[in-house]
Amino acid sequence: MMSPNDQRELIQLADLNLAAMIRHRMKMAPNGLLQEQDGVLLFTIGCPAANGHLNGVLRVNDETDAVKILDRARRFFQPLKRDFMVWVRDERDDDLEQALRDAGFTVDREPGIPCMALQRRLDQVSPSADIELRSVVSAEDVADYAQVMVAAFGMTNEVARAVFGETESLVAPQVAAFIVHHNNVPVAAAMTLIAAKVAGIYFVGTVPEARGRGLGEPATRAATNAGFDLGAGAAILQASVAGEPLYRRMGYQLLTRYRWYRSTMH
Known part of the structure; x- marks a missing residue:
């Protein structure tokens, strides 16, 4: 507490x-x-x-x-x-x-x-053999991330191009992003941005057909820990209705709204 x-x-x-x-x-x-x-x-x-x-x-x-x-x-x-x-x-x-x-x-x-906060690193879960967690490091990775967001949030392609059209949107010194692949198909993603001594976790999403299997959790944990690795003293995120129980289970606490x-x- x-x-x-x-x-x-x-x-x-x-x-x-x-x-x-x-x-x-x-x-x-x-x-x-x-x-x-x-x-x-x-x-x-x-x-x-x-x-x-x-x-x-x-x-x-x-x-x-x-x-x-x-x-x-x-x-x-x-x-x-x-x-x-x-x-x-x-x-x-x-x-x-x-x-x-x-x-x-x-x-x-x-x-x-809910704006939720965490003041410690998380244990990284070990995914099954058909799950791979990848860091976003290239323009191709950014495009994969964008398509996960299109499917996860009903984002239009126009909006996705505006948000993720530049590689530096996700590949930058103060940013780290991750994609979960299931059988080599991108299905979930999360990113972090370091500013004001904290890691902000944003654009956490899972494609509809992959929900309910915990596939977004490895990306969220990786984004959280990347924030601490980059020097943050805490991680914060804004939770969706569906995501709030998961974040509480991971250790995030309600900070404000x-x-x-x-x-x-x-």
Whole structure:
């Protein structure tokens, strides 16, 4: 059980890691656009995607006025005619959450997306003979990773090209990524990005036909441990409904929650 002081510090570092991941993703996207000013990140991957990681608004300064954030968000996204999500950080964005509700934004998931943390390495599981865990080291590997995400999340090929079109999206000094192959077919993947002294675990997914067999766990464990190998003091991730029980079993603990508030621009 982490102490309150550890929890507060990790929450701050998790926010910083999330912001770093957004910056990395927008830099890698051919048509990505990032505007960072007055404590707010406004960003688009360059194509429609109802996902707060790809088209959204993140407050990075607690003092930034909530109403001004919404005004800037509208001015940023309206010319693009693109839907977007506004991130709300639990217990830190109460004023922003109220402003969003007053403005008619709708919450995407309640009570929110669990942000979970781990402060130790994990034992690496030994896969069966037909399972192989591979590091992402080439453009071909990045393409395989992208196709796992397309199948796992229903991601369009346009979005996949925007997110993973550059090899450096997954092959970079601060990034490590892994793919699980079953009978030489890519079926699961996970990545980590090191920033703000923590390893952020992102884009963890398993193709539908391979779910329920624990095939995503070796990739998640490898991404977690790679983060510690690269100097992180803790690992953090944002859990899906399906993934949360697995992460708890692995040792991740609830740290805080994020919520997405959805706006439509048409």
